Amino acid sequence: MLKKIALIGGGNIGGVLAQELFHRKLAGTVALVDVKGPDVAKGKCLDIAEGTPIIGSDVRYVAGKEYDVIKDADLVVNTAGVPRTVRPDGTFPSREELLATNLQITDAVAAAIKQYCPDATVISIANPLDAIVFRLYQKLNPPKHKLMGMAGALDSARYRYFVAQAAGVSVDNVEAMVLGGHGDDMVPIRSCCRIAGMPVEKFVDEKTLAAIEARTRKAGGEIVGLIGVSAFWSPAIAAIEMVEAIVYDKKKIIPSCVLLEGEYGVKGLFVGVPVVLGRNGVEKIIEIELNEAEKAAFAKSVEAVKKTADEVLAAK
Ligand code: APR
Numbered sequence: 001m002l003k004k005i006a007l008i009g010g011g012n013i014g015g016v017l018a019q020e021l022f023h024r025k026l027a028g029t030v031a032l033v034d035v036k037g038p039d040v041a042k043g044k045c046l047d048i049a050e051g052t053p054i055i056g057s058d059v060r061y062v063a064g065k066e067y068d069v070i071k072d073a074d075l076v077v078n079t080a081g082v083p084r085t086v087r088p089d090g091t092f093p094s095r096e097e098l099l100a101t102n103l104q105i106t107d108a109v110a111a112a113i114k115q116y117c118p119d120a121t122v123i124s125i126a127n128p129l130d131a132i133v134f135r136l137y138q139k140l141n142p143p144k145h146k147l148m149g150m151a152g153a154l155d156s157a158r159y160r161y162f163v164a165q166a167a168g169v170s171v172d173n174v175e176a177m178v179l180g181g182h183g184d185d186m187v188p189i190r191s192c193c194r195i196a197g198m199p200v201e202k203f204v205d206e207k208t209l210a211a212i213e214a215r216t217r218k219a220g221g222e223i224v225g226l227i228g229v230s231a232f233w234s235p236a237i238a239a240i241e242m243v244e245a246i247v248y249d250k251k252k253i254i255p256s257c258v259l260l261e262g263e264y265g266v267k268g269l270f271v272g273v274p275v276v277l278g279r280n281g282v283e284k285i286i287e288i289e290l291n292e293a294e295k296a297a298f299a300k301s302v303e304a305v306k307k308t309a310d311e312v313l314a315a316k
Pocket residue numbers: 008009010011012013014033034035036079080081082083084098102105108109125126127128230231232235
């Protein structure tokens with residue numbers, strides 16, 4: 001258990017995160033800040049707290065509209081930002097199209113972290129994921145092991161789920177990774193996909209796998225199309241996987257968006273790669289051998305990440 005975990009943004013994802021932190025007792029105190037009025041952060045925490053006698057949780061909270069509630073947090077999870085929302089004509093924006101709005105919000109978030117908990121480890125979820133983490137890095141300049149984005153944990157879970165369904169086996173049996181940026185060019189790594197230790201191809205044919213990988217790349221959009229806004233339960237639970245790896249010093253390998261300094265041939269960008277997560281945050285970046293097709297797809301995805309990073313650099 002950490003002393004204090006702060007959640008910035010108490011909307012759909014932040015709300016589930018708060019519930020899970022109370023339920024799993026991952027911190028002595030949960031802090032929740034949201035600008036939404038009259039006082040969504042306080043209201044959501046009070047609602048959860050009133051149920052704690054039933055779940056037997058003595059987790060405390062501080063919540064409100066002002067950022068000072070995050071003071072001295074050990075770990076921050078950032079979801080502040082607008083999500084993708086279906087337009088009246090049924091279309092919806094790409095994650096990249098959220099950049100202008102979410103950059104401004106991120107600048108406020110970064111200033112708050114700098115003022116109230118500059119030493120905290122930060123996991124960011126707001127989209128466009130890779131660009132927002134890059135912006136936080138620009139503004140906070142933290143040691144690189146203390147800043148990461150949550151995307152690969154979610155994208156890999158989606159890939160695993162689809163594979164488990166196609167193979168007719170338990171999700172427990174499926175291992176898989178999705179690397180690269182958190183956009184439609186993300187890269188499901190078939191060469192790392194195993195079912196109970198066996199190559200996935202033993203269970204699922206080529207055509208089905210290709211369809212699963214295409215679906216994985218657009219899985220976020222599929223949910224937006226169905227419920228009208230971005231997914232929130234699976235992103236929150238994927239972030240909880242990362243939080244637990246840190247809180248319990250698990251040394252768990254989870255694809256995460258981290259600063260690359262030459263690994264995978266990339267320098268100075270935040271990109272999704274497998275890392276070891278433990279008490280110190282990103283404890284190790286793992287370089288895996290990709291096949292030629294995966295290498296090309298990864299390079300294409302990195303290009304897309306670079307494009308939004310350039311937009312971040314161009315923004316004041
Ligand atoms: N400080 C704190 N909270 C803020 C700020 C801010 N400056 N600006 C906005 N928020 C809050 C909003 O009031 C809202 O309650 O962030 C919350 C975001 O919640 P939702 O709109 O429900 O969005 P959610 O589904 O939680 O997604 C959050 O994560 O996955 C990404 O694309 C998604 O960028 C989006 C983010």
